[in-house]
């Protein structure tokens with residue numbers, strides 16, 4: 708019997724991708740929490756497993772796998788029991804991987820900036836200076852420090868929040884079209900794949916922040932996809948059920964405070980296009 712250990716952090720969107728994948732494959736795992744707010748990700752022992760100092764890391768029988776997109780692919784390939792989450796047809800595979808790219812090339816940073824401007828910023832204000840400095844620290848990615856600092860200082864007026872709004876707009880525009888072409892209910896057609904799993908935590912984050920309808924209001928295919936995703940048992944067990952009441956309450960309380968600012972950015976973006 709193989710052992711799966713997931714280095715994990717509560718409401719992390721990247722960890723949620725991995726947990727949904729594990730649930731979809733019917734796998735059990737042992738979670739080891741890494742508290743990002745007390746800098747546990749920079750513990751030298753953890754950095755040996757994940758040199759970027761980020762979660763998730765999956766350790767399978769002693770072998771560490773990093774990067775959530777790669778972890779999800781690793782799980783599907785290592786545990787071949789149904790459901791198959793990577794399609795076997797190469798063209799379908801390329802369509803599936805397009806969604807990993809949407810996430811890794813914009814949506815992940817976007818979700819971080821929106822969450823940061825809405826709620827982590829509030830949390831950081833009340834932190835002791837020493838801990839706050841550690842939050843700005845990074846292991847070799849000065850772009851992340853720039854983003855964190857800008858959003859900490861400027862909130863919703865940070866240019867990185869504008870980039871976040873644009874990344875979500877590109878993704879949802881494409882999703883509406885892709886679902887129209889595949890006929891749904893999932894991105895590639897009749898079965899859920901890693902394309903859907905990749906996207907679920909990013910839609911969920913907007914939903915819990917009370918912002919999702921800004922993007923889905925005029926997109927009926929996306930609305931149907933989101934309803935279907937929420938009803939999928941692996942979404943419930945891998946994401947929704949693992950969010951604490953406190954985390955849900957934090958998102959629901961702080962999200963609406965940035966809604967007007969986000970609407971303004973979105974309107975400006977749409978009228979410029």
Ligand SMILES: N[C@@H](CCC(=O)N[C@@H](CS)C(=O)NCC(=O)O)C(=O)O
Pocket residue numbers: 719720721722743748760761762763773774775776
């Ligand atoms: N590309 C990485 C990104 C991982 C990542 O940045 N995870 C966030 C949590 S969602 C993190 O650990 N951040 C570290 C921090 O906030 O200090 C992946 O997909 O695994």
